[in-house]
Amino acid sequence: xxxxxxQAKSLFSDYAIPIPQGLTSTDIEQGRKDATALGFPFxxxxxxxxxxxGKAGAIxxxxxxxxxxxxxxxxxxxxxxxEKTRAILLEKMADxxxxxxLSLFLNRxxxxxxxxxxxxxxxxxxxxxxxxxxxxxxxNVDPKMAEEVGxxxxxxxxxxxxxxxxxxKLSKLTVEKxxxxxxxxxxxxxxxxxxxxxxxxxxxxxxAMFRHEELRKFQExxxxxxxxxxxxxxxxxxxxxIAVVGNGAGLVMSTLDMxxxxxGKPACFLDVGGGATTETVYEALTLISRMKKVKGILVNLxxxxxxxxxxxxxxxxxxxxxxxxxxxxxxxxxxxxxKSKEMLKGSRTxxxxxxxxxxxxxxxxxxxxx
Amino acid sequence: MADxxxxxxxxxxxxxxxxxxxxxxxxxxxxxxxxxxxMLAYGTNIVAGVTPGKGGQKIEGVPIYETMxxxxxxxxxxxxxxxxPAKFFLNAALDALESGIKLLIAIPEHVPVRDALKVxxxxxxxxxxxxxxxxxxxxxxxxxxxxxxxxxxxxxxxxAVISRSGTLMYEVSHNLSLANFGQSICFxxxxxxxxxxxxxxxxxxxxxxxxxxxxxVVGEIGGDAEEMLAQHIIDTKFDxxxxxxxxxxxxxxxxxxxxxxxIVYGTYGSAESKVSMYAKANVxxxxxxxxVPMLLAGKLGKGRNK
Numbered sequence: 001x002x003x004x005x006x007q008a009k010s011l012f013s014d015y016a017i018p019i020p021q022g023l024t025s026t027d028i029e030q031g032r033k034d035a036t037a038l039g040f041p042f043x044x045x046x047x048x049x050x051x052x053x054g055k056a057g058a059i060x061x062x063x064x065x066x067x068x069x070x071x072x073x074x075x076x077x078x079x080x081x082x083e084k085t086r087a088i089l090l091e092k093m094a095d096x097x098x099x100x101x102l103s104l105f106l107n108r109x110x111x112x113x114x115x116x117x118x119x120x121x122x123x124x125x126x127x128x129x130x131x132x133x134x135x136x137x138x139x140n141v142d143p144k145m146a147e148e149v150g151x152x153x154x155x156x157x158x159x160x161x162x163x164x165x166x167x168x169k170l171s172k173l174t175v176e177k178x179x180x181x182x183x184x185x186x187x188x189x190x191x192x193x194x195x196x197x198x199x200x201x202x203x204x205x206x207x208a209m210f211r212h213e214e215l216r217k218f219q220e221x222x223x224x225x226x227x228x229x230x231x232x233x234x235x236x237x238x239x240x241x242i243a244v245v246g247n248g249a250g251l252v253m254s255t256l257d258m259x260x261x262x263x264g265k266p267a268c269f270l271d272v273g274g275g276a277t278t279e280t281v282y283e284a285l286t287l288i289s290r291m292k293k294v295k296g297i298l299v300n301l302x303x304x305x306x307x308x309x310x311x312x313x314x315x316x317x318x319x320x321x322x323x324x325x326x327x328x329x330x331x332x333x334x335x336x337x338x339k340s341k342e343m344l345k346g347s348r349t350x351x352x353x354x355x356x357x358x359x360x361x362x363x364x365x366x367x368x369x370x
Numbered sequence: 371m372a373d374x375x376x377x378x379x380x381x382x383x384x385x386x387x388x389x390x391x392x393x394x395x396x397x398x399x400x401x402x403x404x405x406x407x408x409m410l411a412y413g414t415n416i417v418a419g420v421t422p423g424k425g426g427q428k429i430e431g432v433p434i435y436e437t438m439x440x441x442x443x444x445x446x447x448x449x450x451x452x453x454x455p456a457k458f459f460l461n462a463a464l465d466a467l468e469s470g471i472k473l474l475i476a477i478p479e480h481v482p483v484r485d486a487l488k489v490x491x492x493x494x495x496x497x498x499x500x501x502x503x504x505x506x507x508x509x510x511x512x513x514x515x516x517x518x519x520x521x522x523x524x525x526x527x528x529x530a531v532i533s534r535s536g537t538l539m540y541e542v543s544h545n546l547s548l549a550n551f552g553q554s555i556c557f558x559x560x561x562x563x564x565x566x567x568x569x570x571x572x573x574x575x576x577x578x579x580x581x582x583x584x585x586x587v588v589g590e591i592g593g594d595a596e597e598m599l600a601q602h603i604i605d606t607k608f609d610x611x612x613x614x615x616x617x618x619x620x621x622x623x624x625x626x627x628x629x630x631x632x633i634v635y636g637t638y639g640s641a642e643s644k645v646s647m648y649a650k651a652n653v654x655x656x657x658x659x660x661x662v663p664m665l666l667a668g669k670l671g672k673g674r675n676k
Binding site for chain 2: 210
C-alpha cells in the first residue's frame with residue numbers, strides 16, 4: 001500500500017520527524033478554511049500516488065486568495081501519469097538552504113533493508129547522484145551507523161545531530177509499520193539550519209496489514225478490489241474492453257501480454273487464485289459484469305489444482321442467471337478440460353485449443369462490435 | 371552448504387536413496403491433506419504430518435505429531451513442506467529449522483516480508499535451504515514431487531526449469547514436454563519479493579547438481595532477479611543453452627499484478643530492463659510460453675538427444 005504524501009507525513013509526525021505545518025482537504029470549502037488557518041503564502045500540493053508532481057504543475061505556490069480560487073480547482077482536476085488528485089495538502093512555504101535525500105528500503109536482491117542517502121536530493125531517486133548505500137539487515141539503524149551516513153553526506157554539528165535523530169526515527173517507523181520503503185525526498189535544511197521532511201513516500205507491506213489495524217484508515221481500495229480480496233482472488237482494473245481471467249498471476253500476466261501484442265485492450269487482470277471454487281469464480285464474473293466497459297471476456301486456464309470444470313460450472317450458472325451477456329473466449333487446458341468443453345457446448349462461451357486462437361477471436365469480435 | 375540433490379535424491383547405497391522422507395506441516399487443513407494425498411500418489415515418501423492439537427491421529431495413513439521436534443525425532447526427515455496460513459508461517463518455519471529440517475518448501479502466499487527475512491536469516495545460520503514462500507514447490511519428474519503442482523505437465527528429461535510463477539511453470543513445462551523436452555527438475559522460486567532461494571542461487575544449485583542440456587528461466591516483472599542472473603551468466607561463462615520467458619510486459623507501473631513481487635517502480639523491475647540484460651547474456655526471451663521450446667531447440671541445435 002502506497003501512502004499519499006500527507007499520510008506519510010502523519011506517520012512522520014507520529015514518530016517526531018519534523019514536517020512543515022500543513023492541512024489537508026478534499027473540497028474547496030474546507031480548503032478555504034485551511035487557507036485562512038494557515039495564512040498566505042503557502043504551497044498547494046496535489047495528493048496522488050505518483051512522482052513528478054512538480055513538473056506536471058500539480059504542486060504550485062499560492063500567495064493570495066485570488067490565486068487560491070484559481071489554483072485549488074485546477075490542481076484538484078489534475079491527472080498525472082493516469083493518477084488523479086485524491087486530496088489537497090496546503091503547506092507552509094519553507095526557506096530552503098539545501099535539499100538532501102534519505103530513504104530506507106527493502107532490497108530484494110540483497111534480501112535486507114538498505115539505507116540510501118545523498119547530499120543532492122529533490123530529484124527522483126534514479127537521478128540522485130553520489131548515493132551513500134548501507135545494508136542494515138531487518139532495518140534497524142543504530143546511532144553510530146546513522147552518524148557515519150550523516151558524515152558521509154557532508155553534515156556536521158547541529159545538522160548532523162538532527163539527521164542522526166531523523167534517520168533513527170525513520171528506521172523505527174520502517175520496522176514497526178513494516179514498510180517496504182520509507183523515503184524523505186527532499187529532506188530540507190532550512191535557513192536557520194533546521195531539518196524538515198518536505199515530502200514523504202511510504203509503502204507498507206500489504207501482506208503485513210493484518211498486524212496493522214491502525215493503518216487501515218489509509219487504505220483506499222475500490223469496492224471491486226475489496227470484494228475481490230475478500231473472495232481470495234486478485235483484480236487490477238485496466239483501461240481496455242476485454243476482461244482477462246485465469247488462474248495464477250503469471251499466467252494471467254502472460255495472457256495480458258499476448259492480448260496486447262495482438263491489438264487487444266485488457267479491461268482487467270483477474271487471477272482467480274489457487275483456491276478458487278465455483279462460488280468464487282461466480283463472484284469474479286459478477287464483478288466483471290459490473291464493469292460497463294467490458295465487451296468480451298478472455299479466459300485462460302491451466303487446470304491443475306483448480307479444475308477447469310469448477311470454472312465451467314460457474315460460467316453455466318452465470319448464463320442461467322443472465323449475469324453475462326458479452327461473448328466469452330476460453331482456452332482450458334489440463335484437469336478435466338474435455339469435460340469442460342462438453343459442458344460449455346452450445347453456450348456463448350467459445351472454446352479454443354490454444355490461447356493464441358482464443359486471443360485472435362476475441363480481438364476480432366470485440367473490434368467488430370466497436 | 372546443504373546440497374539440494376543430495377537432500378531430494380540422496381546417494382546410491384543410502385537406505386532411503388530416491389525415497390527421502392518428507393514431513394507435511396499443516397497436514398490436516400483442506401489444502402494440506404489434499405496435497406498430501408497427491409504427493410503420496412506421485413510416490414513421494416511422506417512419513418509424518420504436524421498439526422498442533424492433533425498429535426497421535428493419522429491422515430491418509432500418515433501419523434500426525436504435535437511439534438516438528440517430535441516428527442523429526444521419530445522419522446529422521448530433513449525435508450518439510452509447509453501449508454499453514456500465512457500468519458502462522460513464521461512460527462512453523464522457525465520450528466522446522468530449529469528441529470533440524472534442511473530443506474523447507476514454503477507454500478503459503480501472503481507471508482509478510484519481515485517474516486520471510488527472519489526465516490532466511492535463520493536458514494543461513496542453520497545451513498538450510500528454503501524454497502518460497504508463495505512457491506508451487508519442487509518436482510523431479512518421475513521421482514519426487516514436493517509441492518502443489520499437478521503431475522500431468524511434467525516428464526522426465528534433461529531440461530531444468532526455474533520459475534517465479536506456479537501456473538507458468540506448469541504451462542511452460544507442458545509445452546516443453548509436448549516438444550519432447552523432458553525436465554530434470556522444475557524449481558518454483560515463488561512470487562514474493564523475498565525468496566528463500568533467490569533465482570541466482572537456484573540457478574547455481576541446478577547447474578552444479580543435475581545432468582542438464584539446458585535451462586529455462588520463467589520470470590516476471592518486479593525486482594532485479596533476472597538482471598542479476600543475466601550478469602551472473604556472463605560472469606561465470608555458463609555455456610549451456612539458457613532460454614527465458616518474462617510475464618508482465620503489458621502490466622501498468624506501480625500496480626501489484628497478483629504476486630506480491632510483481633510490481634514495477636519506474637524502470638526498476640520493468641520487462642524492458644530484464645530483456646535488455648538477457649540480450650547481453652545471449653539469452654533469448656520468448657514472447658509467449660509456446661515459443662520457449664522453439665527457442666530452446668534453436669539453441670540446442672541439431673545435436674540434442676530426444
